Amino acid sequence: MQRAVLKPGKEKKVKNFYPTVYADELAEVPKAPGVTRLLAAGGEPLGVGYFEPGSRAALRLYRFDEGPLDGAFFEARFLEAGRRRAGLGPYHRLVHAEADGLPGLVVDRFGEVLLVQARTQGAWALKDRWIPALKAATGAQSALLVPTEYTRKAGLSLERQALWGAPPETLVYEEDGIRFELPLELAQTKGFYLDQRENRRLFEAEVGPSMVVLDVYSHVGGFALRAARKGARALAVDKDLAALGVLDRAARALGVAVDVRSGDAPAVLAALVAEGRRFDRIVLDPPALAKSPRELPRAKRIFTELLAHAFRLLAPGGRVWVSSCSYYVKEADLLEAARRAGADTKTRFHVVRITHQPEDHPWVAQVPETLYLKTLVLEPYPLAP
Numbered sequence: 001m002q003r004a005v006l007k008p009g010k011e012k013k014v015k016n017f018y019p020t021v022y023a024d025e026l027a028e029v030p031k032a033p034g035v036t037r038l039l040a041a042g043g044e045p046l047g048v049g050y051f052e053p054g055s056r057a058a059l060r061l062y063r064f065d066e067g068p069l070d071g072a073f074f075e076a077r078f079l080e081a082g083r084r085r086a087g088l089g090p091y092h093r094l095v096h097a098e099a100d101g102l103p104g105l106v107v108d109r110f111g112e113v114l115l116v117q118a119r120t121q122g123a124w125a126l127k128d129r130w131i132p133a134l135k136a137a138t139g140a141q142s143a144l145l146v147p148t149e150y151t152r153k154a155g156l157s158l159e160r161q162a163l164w165g166a167p168p169e170t171l172v173y174e175e176d177g178i179r180f181e182l183p184l185e186l187a188q189t190k191g192f193y194l195d196q197r198e199n200r201r202l203f204e205a206e207v208g209p210s211m212v213v214l215d216v217y218s219h220v221g222g223f224a225l226r227a228a229r230k231g232a233r234a235l236a237v238d239k240d241l242a243a244l245g246v247l248d249r250a251a252r253a254l255g256v257a258v259d260v261r262s263g264d265a266p267a268v269l270a271a272l273v274a275e276g277r278r279f280d281r282i283v284l285d286p287p288a289l290a291k292s293p294r295e296l297p298r299a300k301r302i303f304t305e306l307l308a309h310a311f312r313l314l315a316p317g318g319r320v321w322v323s324s325c326s327y328y329v330k331e332a333d334l335l336e337a338a339r340r341a342g343a344d345t346k347t348r349f350h351v352v353r354i355t356h357q358p359e360d361h362p363w364v365a366q367v368p369e370t371l372y373l374k375t376l377v378l379e380p381y382p383l384a385p
């Protein structure tokens, strides 16, 4: 097996289970891409991974010992990932890349159908080892490879394709009795945001029948539909008409009504403020607003604008649920944006709750990038004069 050698002093983070080795941390590299042993400067073996020449993240480690990356290795990783999700029901993220010791590989389980993403050159290069292992470990009837923006970023030009079996044209997802049917195109680009499942549950628990709820960046309306079935009046806002169509069909199947507005969320929020509308609960769940540290100031400005609109729209006693799914927007950044929005609207508020992604999107303490989803629940609390 070919080898790469770290520069002196660079072994500490690898020994502490950080799986990515950057090109500038390596003193000696192999000539070709492929499975590679990593050694410390002094020759101590540290792990085995996939080496991608020319990539900044040059070596991604799959294991922190000397073992092989064969079918048995992948099957054991998939079985362990499955064991850790036992009890989550048939719909969950089964593999969350390096958080499950499988860099570049993401697998969402929808009952008998798996949606698989290869997000690195290495993950795709090793496919003949992990595809049979995934099939054996899950017993799923079909698996579909879905290229996403991550696939393109990794320089892979892959078509959507069945890895085995005959995946359906429509993906069915059921969450606590709400049934969604997503065309594959939408499932591929956006999926079902399984990572908001726990928040949707917590949210439903605090919605009452007399409430008015605004679900902004609603996608297929996971929050709005739960509010509607509790008897609340719900309005969902998203720019994606296909997602709103899925919402509509799910609402009819559930026997509830949800109002929808399609359009750009900040503009719709401004219009609702101008209309003098009031809401008891507002969900703000935008897409990743900062995909690099450079984009953080802009992301904070957008969060401030969204939260200022939300504070203006809240009825007395109301709450805002605001989420960020960007790793680069930290909890402190979201709080700072909320404080700025509070200053702009003269709103004193409490932080009622902070949540993070659920356990099928694991957060590895030693890999900071694995913590990406933060949600603040904010409640204005004006002091009596």
Ligand SMILES: C[S@@+](CC[C@H](N)C(=O)[O-])C[C@H]1O[C@@H](n2cnc3c(N)ncnc32)[C@H](O)[C@@H]1O
Pocket: 190, 192, 193, 196, 200, 217, 218, 219, 220, 221, 222, 223, 237, 238, 239, 240, 243, 263, 264, 265, 266, 285, 286, 287, 288, 325
């Ligand atoms: C993180 S997802 C929301 C997930 C949703 N809350 C759920 O629980 O399923 C972000 C959504 O924002 C929508 N979106 C992105 N940019 C938008 C914009 N400028 N205005 C309105 N919606 C937008 C996308 O179509 C996507 O459905």
